Amino acid sequence: MWDRKSWWDKESWKNYHREFHERLEQFGRLGRLRIWIIYVLSDDPKNGVEIMDAIEKMHKAFHNMNPKGHKHHAHHEHGKDHSSWRPSPGSIYPMLSKMVEEDLISKMEDGRYKLTLKGQTTADKLLMHFPAYGSTDQDKLENVLTEINGYISYLEDIEKEKLVPHQAKIELLSERLKKIGESLKKE
Structure with a gap:
C-alpha cells in the first residue's frame, strides 16, 4: 500500500514538487x-x-x-x-x-x-x-537517459523492504543495462 507520509518526506519528491511549481511560474511569466x-x-x-x-x-x-x-x-x-x-x-x-x-x-x-x-x-x-518538436535522436536519447536516471534515484530512496518483492525485475533491468554498456566497449 502507498504510504503518503513517506512519499512526501522524500527529498526527491520535494525537489520535483519545487521544480514543478517553478516551471508553472515561469510558464505564467512567459x-x-x-x-x-x-x-x-x-x-x-x-x-x-x-x-x-x-x-x-x-x-x-x-x-x-x-x-x-x-x-x-x-x-x-x-x-x-x-x-x-x-x-x-x-x-x-x-x-x-x-x-x-x-x-x-x-x-x-x-x-x-x-x-x-x-x-x-x-x-x-x-x-x-515534453518531447521536443522534431527532436533529434541524440536529444531523444538524452531525455530517455535522464528519465532512467530519475527512476533510479527514486528506487535508491525507497526502503529496501519495499523493493524485495521486485528484486527479480530489478536484477533483469540491471543485466540488460550492463549488456548495453558492454556492447559499447566492444565497438
Whole structure:
C-alpha cells in the first residue's frame, strides 16, 4: 500500500514538487505565445512564417490527442476548425522582436530566428518532460537517459523492504543495462 507520509518526506519528491511549481511560474511569466515560439525553435532555426506554420501544426497535434493517445473530433462551426490555432503576423512579429530584446532568441542574417543560450536554458527548464518538436535522436536519447536516471534515484530512496518483492525485475533491468554498456566497449 502507498504510504503518503513517506512519499512526501522524500527529498526527491520535494525537489520535483519545487521544480514543478517553478516551471508553472515561469510558464505564467512567459505567456502562451513565447512558450510556443521557444518550443518550435528548440529543434532548429525558423523564419516567422515557418514559426507560425510549426505552431499551428503542433497546436493541432496537441489538441487532437488526449492523454491516452485517442484523437478528439475537431469542432466545426460555420466551416471553421477549432482544433488548431495559428498566431497572426500581427502577434508573432512583435513577439519575435520582444524576444530578441529579452535575449531569448536571436535573428540570423538569413532572417531565421534561433534560441540563444538563455533561450535554450529556458527551453530546457520548461520543456524537459515534453518531447521536443522534431527532436533529434541524440536529444531523444538524452531525455530517455535522464528519465532512467530519475527512476533510479527514486528506487535508491525507497526502503529496501519495499523493493524485495521486485528484486527479480530489478536484477533483469540491471543485466540488460550492463549488456548495453558492454556492447559499447566492444565497438
